[in-house]
Amino acid sequence: MPSSPDRPARVTLGAEGPILVEGPVEVVGDDGTLYTSRRFTAAICTCRRTRTYPWCDTSHRRRVKPERAAGDEPEKKTDEPEKTDEPEKTDEPEKTDKTKTMDNKTDGAA
């Protein structure tokens, strides 16, 4: 819903993750580039790790070492360095911990 004096656009802040802004919205990036989202709500990245700047792409999530089931090693050799898909824009140290991830991640798109 477009912003109007009677119905100003709402911006929602969460404890972590993106700022939610009712769309459509224009965002001016830090180098002056103009970005437009026509979506009903836009999620603007606050963590600076996104690869779809300025929109959130869930890169703010805590990264954890997956637990592998015993005897269920993928074909990768264990002495190979762990491949992480490091976001380019990060200026923070990688936050990781050993929290167990649920083994049922889904691969579907919605």
Place this chain on the structure above:
Amino acid sequence: MPAYREPRRRSPPLPAPRGPLSDAVIDALRTGADHPAPAVGDADPFGDDLQLALYILYELHYQGFEGVDDEHEWSPGLLALRRSLEEPFLAALRAGAGTDGDVESALSGLLVEPIGDDGHSVSHFLQDHGELWHLREYAALRSLYHLKEADPHAWVIPRLYGRAKAAMVAVEFDEFGAGREADIHARLYADLMTDLSLETAYGHYLDAAPADVLATVNLMSLFGLHRSLRGALVGHFAAVEVTSSPGSRRLAAALKRVGAGPAAQRFYDEHVEADAVHEQVVRRDVIGGLLADEPDLESDIAFGIEATGLLEDRLAARLLAAWRSNSTALRGQPG
């Protein structure tokens, strides 16, 4: 790009049976008889025969089949049979899903990102090792859902109200192209299939889809068509929206690597960005709104999340087992 051909312009032919249950359903639809009453007995609730029988019965609510009277959607005999198939399926889902009943803990495992490949993820496999034929098989199998993307979730709308309803409809509006036909996610998927030289006709890959694929789609129809399972439907939707964005990034990378065209990448690029928004809205307002209105539904929402993970895990295991032994994941193909 050739002119767009609507996948749903025609209904698909009935599939081939996979056992006595699916045979009885197909026979009833073909002959118009309304009294198929095969005993479900100890049929495997996740097996090919039961899942296909259920899939056909659910499909009467979406696109139907060529040569089958649309009125069969409400045939009492078929509905009774559907019920007898749903019961063991639902029981198996309840037995296999966690029993915690807590939405926050059910979601928390999905809200972290694993570093690297844990060996169980199809999108990691495709990103790192996927060849064109893997991606074509994956796209063919997922077409059973994506050519009707977001339709099963629309069933829940009349069962919601207030904050949960407003948010659910907003997300669905986005799934249905936000008012623009060319942006309907199901259409973006058909464009992806065209890029991969797949047949886009609705239902074309039904015979090729193993039970584990059918089960993931039957889950949505089961949850969507039962008001009593509205909490589970919302939980299911949240689980897929939460995990879609990073998985879509990997699939977009896989498609790019094998040289798929721009339309194929666009489907997943759109889902990286859209589902980062959908996740926030579904968690905050659909789940948050529903829990505020109907706190007793919490364990159902958690069940929907866990049941989704259960079936996606089974599907991933099936696909990865086939591909790691260098054989096809499709049914009825020389492996």
